Amino acid sequence: LARRWGSVVIDDDPYGMLRFEGEHLPTLRELGAGDPLVFSVRTFSKILAPGLRVGWLDTVPELRQLLINAKQTMDTCTNMPAQRLLTGYLTGGHLEKHLATQREQYRRRKGAMQEALGEHLGDIATWTDPHGGFFLWVTLHNGVDTEQLFEVALAEGVAFIPGPAFSPAGRFHDALRLCFASTAPERTKEGVTRLRRAIDQTAAASAGSRG
Numbered sequence: 329l330a331r332r333w334g335s336v337v338i339d340d341d342p343y344g345m346l347r348f349e350g351e352h353l354p355t356l357r358e359l360g361a362g363d364p365l366v367f368s369v370r371t372f373s374k375i376l377a378p379g380l381r382v383g384w385l386d387t388v389p390e391l392r393q394l395l396i397n398a399k400q401t402m403d404t405c406t407n408m409p410a411q412r413l414l415t416g417y418l419t420g421g422h423l424e425k426h427l428a429t430q431r432e433q434y435r436r437r438k439g440a441m442q443e444a445l446g447e448h449l450g451d452i453a454t455w456t457d458p459h460g461g462f463f464l465w466v467t468l469h470n471g472v473d474t475e476q477l478f479e480v481a482l483a484e485g486v487a488f489i490p491g492p493a494f495s496p497a498g499r500f501h502d503a504l505r506l507c508f509a510s511t512a513p514e515r516t517k518e519g520v521t522r523l524r525r526a527i528d529q530t531a532a533a534s535a536g537s538r539g
């Protein structure tokens with residue numbers, strides 16, 4: 329389709345290197361078999377530190393100058409000291425060890441969140457079992473609207489992204505996205521306990537307003 333329309337396919341892939349289980353999945357670039365119209369935009373934000381503001385492109389060398397020119401029109405260039413810092417880190421061979429540690433930690437944190445959900449939300453919700461990334465997609469089966477739930481959960485000290493934020497058509501009012509990556513298991517457990525409290529309060533409030 330992209331070839332027919334002379335369009336590029338940009339694979340925005342911040343999580344591909346953080347796959348912690350399951351078989352290898354090809355990137356869009358691998359599937360594109362060297363087609364220069366398919367390239368990946370990657371970032372150190374999720375694998376090292378968002379504050380570095382450094383990322384990279386996986387593409388063919390012929391596109392290099394064109395892409396540098398395009399970047400220059402946006403923000404002149406990516407911060408040089410951070411690029412130098414990263415060059416030292418990468419040439420020192422530290423990335424693979426760091427990624428291995430991170431992957432293991434995220435795998436454990438995902439498991440901890442799923443366990444807490446099983447304990448506290450097992451009767452009213454189902455959730456995904458991702459092989460990578462930072463998030464679980466939780467679907468509520470008790471009629472609670474996750475946009476209404478959001479304010480109540482914030483008051484309990486828990487945040488999530490309500491499902492409709494992921495749908496241009498405003499679907500997924502019964503769903504929410506939870507991040508397991510940045511929280512240690514004990515805190516996750518506490519967060520899920522509070523989330524359950526917020527869900528019960530929201531359900532009671534909407535039952536009250538119905539009659």
Ligand SMILES: Cc1ncc(COP(=O)(O)O)c(C=O)c1O
Nearest residue numbers: 340341342371372373378382383
């Ligand atoms: C889909 C996606 N791509 C890329 C990024 C990272 O962007 P940046 O490299 O500008 O920090 C994020 C971060 O939230 C993201 O969600």
